[in-house]
Amino acid sequence: MNNRNWIERDLRVLWHPCTQMKDHEWLPLVPISRGEGVWLYDFEGNRYLDAISSWWVNLFGHGNPKINMALRDQLAKLEHVIFAGFTHEPIIELSERLTSLAPEGLTRCFYADNGSAAVEVALKMSFHYWQNQGKTRKNRFVTLSNSYHGETLGALSVGDVALYKKTYKPLLMDCITVPAPDCYLRDEGESCTEVAQRMFLHMKKVLEEHADTICAVIVEPLVQCAGGMRMYDPVYLRLLRDACDVYGIHLIADEIAVGFGRTGTLFACEQADVSPDFLCLSKGLTGGYLPLSVVMTHESVYQAFYDDYENLKAFLHSHSYTGNPLACRAALATLDIFDEENVLETNRQKAALLGSLLEPLLDHPHVAEVRQRGMIAAVEMVKDKRKKTPYPWQERRGLKVYQHALSQEMLLRPLGNVVYFMPPYVINEQQITDMVGVAARGIELATAK
Numbered sequence: 001m002n003n004r005n006w007i008e009r010d011l012r013v014l015w016h017p018c019t020q021m022k023d024h025e026w027l028p029l030v031p032i033s034r035g036e037g038v039w040l041y042d043f044e045g046n047r048y049l050d051a052i053s054s055w056w057v058n059l060f061g062h063g064n065p066k067i068n069m070a071l072r073d074q075l076a077k078l079e080h081v082i083f084a085g086f087t088h089e090p091i092i093e094l095s096e097r098l099t100s101l102a103p104e105g106l107t108r109c110f111y112a113d114n115g116s117a118a119v120e121v122a123l124k125m126s127f128h129y130w131q132n133q134g135k136t137r138k139n140r141f142v143t144l145s146n147s148y149h150g151e152t153l154g155a156l157s158v159g160d161v162a163l164y165k166k167t168y169k170p171l172l173m174d175c176i177t178v179p180a181p182d183c184y185l186r187d188e189g190e191s192c193t194e195v196a197q198r199m200f201l202h203m204k205k206v207l208e209e210h211a212d213t214i215c216a217v218i219v220e221p222l223v224q225c226a227g228g229m230r231m232y233d234p235v236y237l238r239l240l241r242d243a244c245d246v247y248g249i250h251l252i253a254d255e256i257a258v259g260f261g262r263t264g265t266l267f268a269c270e271q272a273d274v275s276p277d278f279l280c281l282s283k284g285l286t287g288g289y290l291p292l293s294v295v296m297t298h299e300s301v302y303q304a305f306y307d308d309y310e311n312l313k314a315f316l317h318s319h320s321y322t323g324n325p326l327a328c329r330a331a332l333a334t335l336d337i338f339d340e341e342n343v344l345e346t347n348r349q350k351a352a353l354l355g356s357l358l359e360p361l362l363d364h365p366h367v368a369e370v371r372q373r374g375m376i377a378a379v380e381m382v383k384d385k386r387k388k389t390p391y392p393w394q395e396r397r398g399l400k401v402y403q404h405a406l407s408q409e410m411l412l413r414p415l416g417n418v419v420y421f422m423p424p425y426v427i428n429e430q431q432i433t434d435m436v437g438v439a440a441r442g443i444e445l446a447t448a449k
């Protein structure tokens with residue numbers, strides 16, 4: 001079977017995520033037969049360098065031998081078991097390891113099977129905690145503008161990317177949206193730290209005024225990924241943690257995208273020396289192998305639900321595939337690689353190379369900003385560089401970069417006008433150089449006229 005056959009069969013029966021399917025009348029779908037390291041191979045011998053880690057999930061390459069081996073072993077033992085009333089080895093070990101690695105005090109793990117579900121769990125848990133504490137007026141959440149927390153109705157409610165949210169507005173809960181400390185929006189001469197401090201005043205005011213009705217503030221620490229890889233200074237998280245403590249409000253850190261070394265530290269919160277009340281993890285958790293997510297929280301939260309059955313304080317949330325043993329085993333193998341291979345240090349060198357290769361793009365007449373935090377880098381294409389006027393979304397400039405990249409054996413998938421890099425950590429120096437070269441040429445083509 002060649003690519004064409006697979007595409008035809010796909011388009012007869014499938015409906016792809018985050019896709020206007022009509023685009024595939026002219027934009028070829030890419031059927032993949034196998035993956036190895038940073039490479040994805042189609043059915044006709046073409047290959048693509050996966051510069052976005054297959055939607056930010058992959059850490060150590062496709063077909064990673066260590067993870068493969070762990071999964072084979074697990075498969076011979078136990079594929080799945082109900083996780084209420086029963087338990088298993090991989091999930092106990094994983095939880096022990098996660099609690100030892102996570103920021104201070106996060107001693108309890110509650111599992112789900114994808115990022116959005118983890119966000120739902122954190123929101124419900126926070127609300128329910130306050131209910132159990134007799135704080136029954138607390139029923140609202142605070143979120144940052146341009147944030148993204150997933151696609152299910154609760155997660156969508158606390159997000160703020162209009163493209164995904166607007167249609168469903170009538171179905172969503174009402175949240176308080178506070179302007180983000182996005183450093184791209186800085187005033188002239190202002191530093192990222194100053195933007196964060198200045199923007200925090202908006203947050204402080206909201207928390208001060210509505211403390212008695214707010215359950216939690218939810219943030220993506222350091223990088224708003226789906227919102228266009230917009231970044232902000234760690235000082236904001238520090239200020240937010242302190243204010244949440246002062247006003248008796250939970251802090252939910254959604255590290256679904258930025259966790260597991262993406263921003264340079266194992267968890268992004270570490271850069272602000274902050275421990276949230278709820279930490280949501282998914283994506284890289286299994287090295288990009290299997291769907292799994294976890295919400296980590298404090299013992300005091302756990303204790304607020306711990307009571308005699310008749311008092312009806314239990315957290316009765318569940319998903320059929322909660323804590324799937326295969327997924328947990330993949331996660332354990334992923335953590336083994338972090339232990340054995342000095343990943344964060346190697347990443348620092350790779351990130352430095354990526355940053356230096358991207359620097360010349362700053363001079364491009366249609367590039368307003370090149371930003372980076374660890375193994376995430378982004379280039380903001382604009383119509384007018386001085387005024388930072390964006391290209392109209394209808395022009396789909398980013399899509400032109402995507403198409404150019406595909407023609408050059410590369411998977412880049414810009415978010416609107418933002419060309420970004422989020423490669424698997426196993427990418428080598430030559431591949432980083434190629435990746436930037438292809439992107440630079442793509443940006444050239446996409447911004448020409």
Ligand SMILES: *Cc1c(COP(=O)(O)O)cnc(C)c1O
Pocket residue numbers: 114115116117119148149150151220225226254255256257282283
């Ligand atoms: C991807 C993402 C989610 C949603 O995770 P899914 O597994 O796609 O549901 C939530 N929050 C952040 C920050 C994400 O990047």
